[in-house]
Amino acid sequence: MLKEFQTFGRDLFLAGLNSSHSGNLSVRCGDRVFITRRGAMLGHLMERDIIETGLHKNDGNIVLASTEIRVHRAIYKETAALAIVHAHPVHAIALSLLEEEIIPLDSEGAYLLHKIPVLSAEHTIGSQELEEKLPGLLKEYKIVMVRGHGSFATGQLLEEAYQWTSSLENICRIIHITRTLKGALKDKRPDEYKEW
Amino acid sequence: MGFGGWFGKMLRVNLSTGVITEKKIEKKVLSDWIGGRGLGAWTIAGEVPADCDPLGEENKLVFATGPLTGAGVPGAGRFCTSAKSPLTGTILDTDAGGRWGVRLKKSGYDILIIEGASSEPVYLTISEGKASLHEAAKLWGAGVYETNDRLKDILGHDTSVACIGPAGENLVKFASVINDGHYTGRGGLGAVMGAKKLKAVTTQGSRKVEIANKEKLDFMLYEAGKWLKANPITSQGLPEFGTPVLVSLFNELGVFPTRNFQDSQYPGVANISGETIAEHMTTGRKSCYGCPVQCARLLKTKTGTILGPEYESIWALGPECGIGDLDTIIEANHLCNQLGLDAVSTGVTIGCAMELAEKGIFNTGLSFGDTTGLLQAIKQIAYREGSGNLLAEGSRRLAERCGSGQYAMQVKGLELTAYDPRGLQGMGLGLATSNQGGCRLPAYMAGPETLGVPKMVDRFSTRGKAGLTINQQNISAAVDSLIACGFVNLAVSEEYFTRILSAVTGVDYQTQDLHRTGERIWNLERLYNLRAGFDRSCDTLPPRLLEEPIQEGPSSGKVVELKPMLEEYYRFRGWNESGVPAPEKLRELRLEDFKC
Numbered sequence: 001m002l003k004e005f006q007t008f009g010r011d012l013f014l015a016g017l018n019s020s021h022s023g024n025l026s027v028r029c030g031d032r033v034f035i036t037r038r039g040a041m042l043g044h045l046m047e048r049d050i051i052e053t054g055l056h057k058n059d060g061n062i063v064l065a066s067t068e069i070r071v072h073r074a075i076y077k078e079t080a081a082l083a084i085v086h087a088h089p090v091h092a093i094a095l096s097l098l099e100e101e102i103i104p105l106d107s108e109g110a111y112l113l114h115k116i117p118v119l120s121a122e123h124t125i126g127s128q129e130l131e132e133k134l135p136g137l138l139k140e141y142k143i144v145m146v147r148g149h150g151s152f153a154t155g156q157l158l159e160e161a162y163q164w165t166s167s168l169e170n171i172c173r174i175i176h177i178t179r180t181l182k183g184a185l186k187d188k189r190p191d192e193y194k195e196w
Numbered sequence: 197m198g199f200g201g202w203f204g205k206m207l208r209v210n211l212s213t214g215v216i217t218e219k220k221i222e223k224k225v226l227s228d229w230i231g232g233r234g235l236g237a238w239t240i241a242g243e244v245p246a247d248c249d250p251l252g253e254e255n256k257l258v259f260a261t262g263p264l265t266g267a268g269v270p271g272a273g274r275f276c277t278s279a280k281s282p283l284t285g286t287i288l289d290t291d292a293g294g295r296w297g298v299r300l301k302k303s304g305y306d307i308l309i310i311e312g313a314s315s316e317p318v319y320l321t322i323s324e325g326k327a328s329l330h331e332a333a334k335l336w337g338a339g340v341y342e343t344n345d346r347l348k349d350i351l352g353h354d355t356s357v358a359c360i361g362p363a364g365e366n367l368v369k370f371a372s373v374i375n376d377g378h379y380t381g382r383g384g385l386g387a388v389m390g391a392k393k394l395k396a397v398t399t400q401g402s403r404k405v406e407i408a409n410k411e412k413l414d415f416m417l418y419e420a421g422k423w424l425k426a427n428p429i430t431s432q433g434l435p436e437f438g439t440p441v442l443v444s445l446f447n448e449l450g451v452f453p454t455r456n457f458q459d460s461q462y463p464g465v466a467n468i469s470g471e472t473i474a475e476h477m478t479t480g481r482k483s484c485y486g487c488p489v490q491c492a493r494l495l496k497t498k499t500g501t502i503l504g505p506e507y508e509s510i511w512a513l514g515p516e517c518g519i520g521d522l523d524t525i526i527e528a529n530h531l532c533n534q535l536g537l538d539a540v541s542t543g544v545t546i547g548c549a550m551e552l553a554e555k556g557i558f559n560t561g562l563s564f565g566d567t568t569g570l571l572q573a574i575k576q577i578a579y580r581e582g583s584g585n586l587l588a589e590g591s592r593r594l595a596e597r598c599g600s601g602q603y604a605m606q607v608k609g610l611e612l613t614a615y616d617p618r619g620l621q622g623m624g625l626g627l628a629t630s631n632q633g634g635c636r637l638p639a640y641m642a643g644p645e646t647l648g649v650p651k652m653v654d655r656f657s658t659r660g661k662a663g664l665t666i667n668q669q670n671i672s673a674a675v676d677s678l679i680a681c682g683f684v685n686l687a688v689s690e691e692y693f694t695r696i697l698s699a700v701t702g703v704d705y706q707t708q709d710l711h712r713t714g715e716r717i718w719n720l721e722r723l724y725n726l727r728a729g730f731d732r733s734c735d736t737l738p739p740r741l742l743e744e745p746i747q748e749g750p751s752s753g754k755v756v757e758l759k760p761m762l763e764e765y766y767r768f769r770g771w772n773e774s775g776v777p778a779p780e781k782l783r784e785l786r787l788e789d790f791k792c
Contacts, residue, residue, distance in 0.1 A: 001659060001660075027660065028663060029659075029660065029662070029663065029764065029768075030662060030663070030764045030765075030767040030768040031767050031768070078708070079708050079711075080667050080670065080671075080708065080711040082660065082663040082664065082667065111422065111423075114419075139706045139707060139708035139709075140691075140706045140707055140708070142691075155650075155651075156644075156650060156651070156663075156664055156667055157644075157650075157651050157653065157660075157664075159651045160650055160651050163651075192412075192415045195412070196695075
C-alpha cells in the first residue's frame with residue numbers, strides 16, 4: 001500500500017497538481033481508512049505518513065490524520081468509493097473561480113468526465129460544510145471542484161482517482177489556452193453535456 | 197417526462213390448477229428492484245420457502261425482464277430466470293440474450309411467475325398479452341432444436357421458444373433452459389421446468405416499450421456507442437473471435453484449469469483457441485436483440501452450420517477433461533445444447549469422474565483425454581443411464597458419494613468456471629462468497645485482475661480485494677437487473693447505465709443508487725441462503741485451491757489466501773463474524789422484513 005501512496009503522491013506533485021505540502025490521499029479497507037498524515041509532503045511519503053484510523057470511529061491516530069479526514073469519511077460512507085485523491089490543480093482552481101461548472105472542450109476530457117461540477121462553500125478546508133455537500137455530488141460525478149480550493153476525486157483504486165485529477169487539470173489547461181487564443185471555436189461540445 | 201421502461205404487469209401461471217392471472221406491479225417495487233435479478237430475488241425471497249424441495253411444487257420459476265429490455269439499448273435484450281436451484285439449494289439466477297425476453301416484454305409483461313406443477317406435459321404460449329397452456333405429450337422427449345422448430349412451425353417464426361431438452365425432463369440437476377440458441381444455463385433451472393412438466397414457454401409480442409425521455413436516451417446511446425466502438429474488447433476481440441478470444445489469454449496467464457484443476461495451463465491450447473476457430477471454422481456472427489457486438493459465432497462443421505461453443509464450454513468440455521480435439525469439443529457442446537445440459541457443469545462433473553477414476557476411487561470407465569467417453573457420458577447423463585445417473589447429480593454429490601468430496605471443483609454445489617482462482621485472488625474471494633456458488637458472473641474479478649477494467653490490479657495480491665469484489669458483486673447485481681450484458685459493461689461503465697436507466701424510466705437514478713440497489717439484492721439473496729441453511733462454512737473453495745499450489749507456469753506456487761480476504765469482506769459488508777447481515781445493515785437497506 002505504501003508503494004501506491006508513494007507512486008501517486010509523487011506523480012501528483014511532479015505533475016504540478018499539488019504544492020509541496022498540499023493535498024491528501026486515502027484508501028478504504030472495510031471499516032478502516034488509510035489517509036496521508038496532516039502536513040505530509042505527497043512527493044516524499046514515508047511509512048510514518050500513512051495513518052490508519054476508523055471509518056466510523058476515532059482512535060488515537062486521528063491526531064495525525066489529514067485535516068480533510070472528515071470529508072474523506074463522509075464520502076466513503078455515502079458512496080462505493082475505495083480511494084480518494086484531493087489535489088490543488090492550479091488551472092482547475094483558477095477556472096473554478098469563474099465558472100459554475102467545467103465542461104471539457106477536448107475529446108479525451110469529454111469522454112472521461114463529461115462535466116465537472118464546481119461547489120461553492122464558505123469554509124473550504126476540512127469543513128462540516130464540505131462534509132455535508134461533497135458526497136452528494138460524488139454520488140453522481142467522478143470528480144468535483146471546490147471553488148478556489150481544489151479537487152476531490154473518487155475511484156475504486158488510487159490510480160483511478162488520480163486519473164480523474166490529472167484529466168481535470170488537462171481539461172482546464174486546454175480551456176485556458178483556448179481562451180487566450182483569438183478566434184471562434186470550430187467545434188463545440190453538445191449542450192447535452194450541461195445536463196450530464 | 198413520463199414513466200417508461202416497465203409495463204407494470206406480472207403474469208402468474210399456476211400449473212397445478214391451470215389458472216392464469218395478471219397483476220399490476222407497484223411502481224415502488226419496480227423502482228426499488230428494477231427488474232431481472234432484482235425482481236427475481238424479490239419474488240423468490242418473498243414467495244418460495246427456503247427449506248422447500250427445489251423440484252417440488254413449492255418452488256417457483258421466475259422469468260423477469262428489465263426496464264431496458266426491448267428499449268433499443270445495446271446488450272439489453274435480455275431476461276433473467278430465477279428459482280431455488282436443485283443443484284445448489286441456494287437462490288439462483290441466470291440470464292440469457294436472444295429474443296425471447298424482448299418478446300415477453302413486448303407482449304406486455306415485465307415478469308412471468310410459474311408456480312405449482314402440472315400432472316401432464318404442457319407448454320405455455322404468451323402472445324400479445326394473452327397466455328394459454330397446451331398439451332405437450334408429443335413434444336416430451338424431443339431435443340431442444342426439434343422442440344424449437346416444431347413450435348415455430350405451429351406458432352410462426354416471429355415466436356421465440358424457451359424450452360428444455362431430455363435432461364430437464366429427466367431432472368438432471370444441471371439441466372438448462374434454451375432460447376434462440378442462448379442458455380439460462382447454470383444451476384439446473386431446466387430441471388425445475390422439468391419437475392413442473394413444463395416443456396416450453398413461447399413468446400410473441402409487438403408492443404412498444406415506452407421511453408420517458410427519448411432525446412436523453414438517444415444522446416446517451418450515442419455516447420455509450422463511442423465507448424463500444426473504441427474499446428478493443430467490444431469492437432474487435434469479441435466481434436472477431438467471440439468469447440473464445442479468452443482461451444489463449446488465460447492459458448498464458450496460467451489460470452486456465454486443466455484436468456479437473458490439477459494443472460493451470462493446457463499445452464495444446466493453440467488447437468482450440470479463438471484465433472484457430474476464427475481462421476478455420478467461423479462462417480458468420482450472430483447477435484442478441486439490438487446488440488452491435490455480435491459475439492456469437494456460427495461454425496461450419498461436418499454436420500452443418502452450428503452455433504459455436506463459448507469460452508467456458510471450450511474449456512469445460514476440453515482441457516478440463518484433458519481433451520484438446522476441437523471437433524470433439526464442438527460436437528460435445530452441440531450435444532449439450534441439443535439435450536439441454538449446462539456445458540460447464542457437465543464438463544466439470546465429467547472431469548471430476550475422470551480424476552476419481554485416475555485415483556482409483558470410483559471407476560466410471562472415464563479417463564482424461566477420452567473423447568469417445570466424453571460424448572457417451574453426456575448422453576448417459578441426459579438420460580440418466582448407467583453411471584450417468586450419478587453424474588446427473590453434479591460433481592459434489594458424485595464425489596461425496598465416493599467419500600472424496602475434495603475432488604469436486606464446486607462452490608455451494610455449483611461447478612466452477614474456467615478461471616483458476618489461485619492465480620486470481622479476487623476471483624477466489626468472489627467465487628467463495630457468491631450467493632449462487634461457483635459462477636464467475638456475480639463478480640467478474642478477471643476484469644481488474646486480467647483485463648484492466650476499470651484498472652489493472654496485482655492479481656496475486658489479496659490487499660484491497662474485499663472492497664473491489666464487493667463493488668463488483670453489487671454493480672453486477674444491478675446490471676443483471678436492468679438487464680444489460682456483462683460484456684457491454686466491460687466497455688460502458690455504470691454511470692452510463694444509470695443515465696440510460698433514468699432516460700428510459702423517467703425515474704431519477706444516480707450512479708450510487710445502482711450500487712445501493714445491487715447491495716440490497718446481494719443482501720436479500722444472502723438472507724435467503726442463510727434461511728436455507730448456508731452459513732459461513734459454505735463461503736469457501738475446494739481444498740485443492742486453498743492448499744495445493746499451482747505447480748508450473750506464471751502462477752506457480754500460488755494458492756488462494758482466502759481467510760484474510762474473507763474476514764475483511766464480512767466487515768466491509770456490515771455482516772457479523774458468522775456472515776449474517778447486522779440489523780443496522782438491514783435497516784440501511786430497508787430489508788428488515790426479510791428475516792434470516
